[in-house]
Amino acid sequence: MTRMAQLAKATEHLDPPFAVVDLDAFDSNAAELARRTGGAATIRLASKSVRSRQLIQRVTARPGYHGILAFTLPEALLLAADHEDVVIGYPTADRDALRKLAGDEQAAARITLMIDSIEHLDFVDDAVGPGRPDIQVCIDLDAALELLGGRIHLGPYRSPVHSPQDAATLARAISDRPGFRLVGVMSYEGQIAGLGDNQPGSPLKRAALRAMQRLSARELADRRAAAIAAVEEIAPLEFVNGGGTGSIEQTSAEHVITEVGAGSGLYGPGLFDFYRRFRPHPAAFFVLPVVRRPTAKIATLLGGGWIASGPIGADRQPTLTWPTGLRLTPLEGAGEVQTPVLGEAAHGLRLGDHVWLRHAKAGELCERVNVLHLVSGAVVVDQVPTYRGERHAFL
Structure with a gap:
């Protein structure tokens, strides 16, 4: 009996619509994600790729995993009740959640906000004011490949912090601002991690995509190392996060990387059917x-x-x-x-x-x-x- 036939037999008594997670495939994928780091980095679990607290707990208890990469501050406040290290992967403009964070010493010690500008610091200060615990922050370093002086942008539009000098300038502003503590730098190379390099269709398009990804990986490795060096002249860092499920091997190999954000490979969704380096089990x-x-x-x-x-x-x-x-x-x-x-x-x-x-x-x-x-x-x-x-x- 094939695995799909087995899953169908196990659930034939249920009335659809319903959702199923194949735990055997899920656990195998979790082990494979950790193996792909080669032991050079830990995996910070991207919670948006799981969205079930019990399964999040199942993964973070495994060897090779440390911490959570959340996607909103309200979610992070929920998860911080059970997890000691929660970084939010995106900036927040939720004033009510910021006030809850500032009023909870345990949450403030466990949660790290993402920022990419002085305006984010201003927003937090305006929302919560003085007399609060220090807010931990992480700088989002833009990982996109820019060509022709920035006229061509290949990758997600995330952060305005692109150059090592940009990162150092923001790090200095954080260091000089009371009420904040810089603890990490993150960058997500979506043009590599989020694009399968074996898409069906034109061989020329596949070749062009692979060439872009090779060029981008080389450029980013050099720029990320320079940015981390510039930031650490100002403040010591607790972590440097990069990559995603699709780029674990490449990103982990960079000497400045301490952890990789990943999570989609646990469920093995349809978009991950088109990568050459790995193929998660559909789970x-x-x-x-x-x-x-x-x-x-x-x-x-x-x-x-x-x-x-x-x-x-x-x-x-x-x-x-x-x-x-x-x-x-x-x-x-x-x-x-x-x-x-x-x-x-x-x-x-x-x-x-x-x-x-x-x-x-x-x-x-x-x-x-x-x-x-x-x-x-x-x-x-x-x-x-x-x-x-x-x-x-x-x-």
Whole structure:
């Protein structure tokens, strides 16, 4: 029996829609992520890629993992009750959450804010005022590749801190500002970590992407090392974070890196099917029922339009996984309330049958369901709440 058939058998008693995490694949992926660092860095778990506190705890208890990379301050405040080292990967403008942070000495000692400008310091001071515990901060160093004097920008638009001098200037401003303590530097090379280098389609486009990624990796390694050296002349750093699931080997090999942020590789979503260096086991799925048979060759699922964020394209649609041999229709795709499917496997589907899909991204799946059904071997061993299931809507 194939693994998908085994998962389907273990969950056949459940009424869809529901979500499943294959714990055996999940644990294997967690071990593989740590192995890929070569022991040169630890992994800071990107919580947005998991979005379930029980599974976050399961991963962070493993060797090779240390700390959490959160995505909002309210989320970080929740997680800091159980985790001692939480860095927020993005700046915050949440005044109420900042006041809660400043009023909680334990949270202030455990949570690090992300900043990339003096304006962020001003915003915090305006929100919480003086007479508070020191706020720990991390500088977000832009990791994009810039060519032709910045006229070409390849990578996410994140931080205005690009050069070593930019980083040193901001580090000096933090050092001179009462109420703040600089503890880290982070940079995320999304043009490397977030883009699979083995995409289907044009060989020329694949070759161009790989060439860009090689050039970007070399440029960033030199610039990041210079930036860290410049910052550490001003303040000692507790951590230097970089990379993502797609660039663990490269990023970990840089001598200034102490940790890599990663998490998507745990669930193994659809966008990670197109990397040459690694291939996580598919571990997270959602299951929909067949509710219509409009023709003998088409079966229609309830819902299905669980579309991933990012640039609009076919790669943001879910992947039909089981039964094999299904495909989306070109005119409807995955829809809000229904998804027609074609292919040989569709001919034999009956009302109530289960069809398994994978989300294109990792944690976004959890915004659609309240619980994750955990399967180990051939048995559902537990069900755990997602953030949504705990009545949290962080972003």
